[in-house]
Amino acid sequence: MRGSDRLFRALARLVLKAFFREVEAVGAERIPLHRPLVLVANHVNGLIDPILLMGPLPVIPRFLAKSTLWKNPLVRPFLDLAGAIPVYRRQDEGADPAKNAETFSRSHELLARGGALALFPEGTSHSDPALKPLKTGAARIVLEAERRFPGIGTRIIPVGLLFDAKQTFRSRALVQVGEPLDPAPEIALDAQDPIAAA
Template sequence: MFYAFIRGLVSLSLRLFYRVKVHGSATGFEGPLIFVGNHPNSLIDPALVFILTRRHITFLAKEPLFRMPVIGWILKGLNALPVYRKQDHPSLMTKNEGTLDAARSALVEGRAITLFPEGRSHSEPSLAELKTGAARIALGAARQGAPVRIIPVGFTYEEKDVFRSEALVEVGTAIEVLPFLQGAGADGEEKETVRLLTERISAEIKAITVNLERWEDLPIIRMAERLYAFRQGEKVGSERLKHWARGLLLFQTEQPERMEQLRSALMSFHRRLALIQASPEDVALTYQRRGVLAFVVKNLGVVCLGLPLFLLGLVLFGVPYQIPRLAARRSELDVQGTVKFLVALAVALVWWPGLTAAFWALGSWGWGVGALLGVPPLALFTLYFSERWSVLWHDITVFFSLGNRSRLKALLQADGEQLSLELERLANEYRVRLESPSASRG
């Protein structure tokens, strides 16, 4: 009951905080499973596993979390298992054997567990070297006859600390563990088997995540994706960024001069668009009198109808909306999303009944019931309207930046067209290699 409640609350809250997208098979999660993934966003990463399956999952988490207020209580209620890391408790590392035994026993009983083999959350541009714990747990359970499968899960965040940004959860190809046991007998062979399985886990996670040599390359692949998607008439998607990242590494290795020319051109185009706060899609817009009039009428209606509710929302929620941001401002980047999410959830659970009680006391039971039912939708509308206002302001800015500057717009269109053609040629050159299983795992 406790697990179902926490899973439902966290899943709903995550879908409100992020725009969660799940790619890959969300079925076939029966039997003994280990979910493994990259770890860029602290407690948000394991929480997103709740969205994948209704199965009861046993989480492995670093031991200091069990001593934190509320979080520790929740982890214990979920029957999570503590992992003692060298950087936390050098003298308690021997206790990990008990954790590994418990994890193996869970798999032998046919249960599912989740762990993050990098051993820590981080904001590096690529997957870190994996610890061997996942492989050792899986192989140990397989030796006891459990048909263990390892499910790689990739987490890609548009902006991991920003409300309503995209969070992509991609499920990779399941790894059957039993075949790795063939020929594993002596100690040396055991170590080799662990190494091979760990390398396979790493390769599968890399195949479903974005891995870069440096963060400076991220604006390049994002611009490449926007130009390519626009030319293909498709929506921009985080799921294709991993192909651009792998293609960037191949391209840079095989054709360095051509790569530097393209990098320079993309960054120049990116900077020029940033100066006028525009996107490739904005540059392609054609403004016609009828379309502009429809835009003005539509958005005036939205503003006139929504502004009073939005102002009411600002009065009621202005303070709680600022609390998560202030609480997270001194946190490390990989922890900011977790801090904002947890603080926002805690504030909501206090502010909602607080407003209900205040309206009941100042008005009547009718006002109290109205607040109880009306506060959640008003809070969500206020956030929606603030986002809508940002989009509206962006459209107005672009209109005045490009609407009457035909020469600038024509130059940007020509450069964008030339770049998108070059990117399309590159995509055709490298597509087969990037989409093949060997390229994904290599």
């Protein structure tokens, strides 16, 4: 674990202790620690959501984050120190989606080194009780990483972030880790029909 990872874990735990009366992580033992991982979580509480993935879980992932966050001079140093990777979304003013080729390349290389990547496939934070439609980025990253680095064995880890009273200071949060998903069947399908696999 990098020194900055230890620092971020300590900061994340400090923030969580300040904001929440209790943070419970259920199923964290399901996370395989010695293989590439893509954590996919719902996104209902803005910048708190990545902190919930850093504090109680046994891995420190690198995050995909919207490129516009780098425009905030207070947030930018933390993003850089955390090794976050910018995503250039069409809906963001001034963003150039063509730069996402580098985003995908950095994500693939991280997975090839056995790292963990986290993203929020809904694409934006919201307060709706149900999931928003999911973007295909996580699937594309895993399939393309396998294409570039065959046999790396990435696992997709579904994570649910739940709050008993999201708007209430010192409420409770639950980080629910699902069973790891093996994308091998989709990787085999991708070799035959990349559009159907994604």
